[in-house]
Amino acid sequence: MHEFKRILVATDTRLEEHPIVDEAGEIALLSGATLKIVDGVKDFSWTVRLTMNDHEHVRELIIREKEAELESLAEPLRSRGLQVETKVLNGKTSVEIIREVMQADHDLVMRVAKGQDSRAHGYFGSTGTRLLRECPCAVWLVSPATTPKFTHVLACIDTSSGEELDARLNRRVYELAEAISKYHGGRFSVVHAWSIWNEQMLKGRMGEELFEQVEHNNEKQVAQMLDDFLKQYQTDSTSDHVHLLKGEPAEVIAKLTWEDDVDLVVMGTVARSGITGMVMGNSAEKILNRIQCSVLALKPEGFISPVKVD
Numbered sequence: 401m402h403e404f405k406r407i408l409v410a411t412d413t414r415l416e417e418h419p420i421v422d423e424a425g426e427i428a429l430l431s432g433a434t435l436k437i438v439d440g441v442k443d444f445s446w447t448v449r450l451t452m453n454d455h456e457h458v459r460e461l462i463i464r465e466k467e468a469e470l471e472s473l474a475e476p477l478r479s480r481g482l483q484v485e486t487k488v489l490n491g492k493t494s495v496e497i498i499r500e501v502m503q504a505d506h507d508l509v510m511r512v513a514k515g516q517d518s519r520a521h522g523y524f525g526s527t528g529t530r531l532l533r534e535c536p537c538a539v540w541l542v543s544p545a546t547t548p549k550f551t552h553v554l555a556c557i558d559t560s561s562g563e564e565l566d567a568r569l570n571r572r573v574y575e576l577a578e579a580i581s582k583y584h585g586g587r588f589s590v591v592h593a594w595s596i597w598n599e600q601m602l603k604g605r606m607g608e609e610l611f612e613q614v615e616h617n618n619e620k621q622v623a624q625m626l627d628d629f630l631k632q633y634q635t636d637s638t639s640d641h642v643h644l645l646k647g648e649p650a651e652v653i654a655k656l657t658w659e660d661d662v663d664l665v666v667m668g669t670v671a672r673s674g675i676t677g678m679v680m681g682n683s684a685e686k687i688l689n690r691i692q693c694s695v696l697a698l699k700p701e702g703f704i705s706p707v708k709v710d
Contacts, residue, residue, distance in 0.1 A: 408506040413469035440493040494530035513541040553581040556667035577666035593649035650686030
């Protein structure tokens with residue numbers, strides 16, 4: 401967690417409890433990071449502006465209330481020696497968070513996921529999903545719970561490309577997941593999902609024995625590439641905490657999180673090198689649409705957000 405030095409905490413001051421602020425404070429103390437706690441005020445709709453004569457005054461009152469609430473959250477952290485700023489963002493929440501990240505060069509955004517209360521498709525809500533897709537830094541979405549204490553952290557690794565850019569992203573994923581699990585005193589696991597390209601088509605066009613040989617060779621190659629990566633951590637694909645699973649990544653990883661009580665998934669959001677500016681890899685998108693736990697999503701080096709700073 402020492403790689404994070406400028407943490408942006410996006411909270412909702414209307415909530416009664418703010419465990420994510422406390423968690424961000426602990427990370428900041430551990431890593432020597434600065435904090436900025438933000439909340440947003442959306443623009444009033446045109447119908448409100450048309451029918452409410454004093455809408456500008458009302459909006460200003462809301463901003464002042466949020467500023468006061470943010471300051472009340474910041475003071476206990478400052479008393480512990482942390483450097484904490486507060487700010488009310490004006491406009492669409494997800495866009496303004498991303499712009500704030502780009503303007504102030506933050507390296508981590510923390511936010512509470514919508515969870516079961518999300519009106520948008522998926523567990524993370526529309527704001528969380530957009531942050532996962534387009535925010536240029538790491539995004540940590542924590543499940544809505546009183547205490548974000550993680551008992552089982554899962555690192556999603558993909559060593560199939562052999563590219564150095566992907567290898568560096570895999571190292572960040574592995575090392576952060578391991579560090580978080582140690583910090584919380586929980587379990588640490590690694591997963592690599594693999595599949596055979598056009599498996600059903602191949603099965604229908606070759607004999608069973610030949611297909612089994614193709615399957616065996618594929619698994620052997622995948623295991624060897626994973627072992628080459630894991631040897632730097634003095635482990636391999638046969639270790640108890642390493643899962644080499646055959647199947648579509650979204651399906652087998654989501655199943656693993658349910659069956660093995662995973663409460664934090666650490667993953668990269670782009671699984672292949674050479675696609676700078678792509679908002680999210682296809683496999684990552686599918687995985688995030690299926691899991692229902694906290695997630696820490698890392699961007700590869702050179703990622704460029706489609707959001708522009710005014």
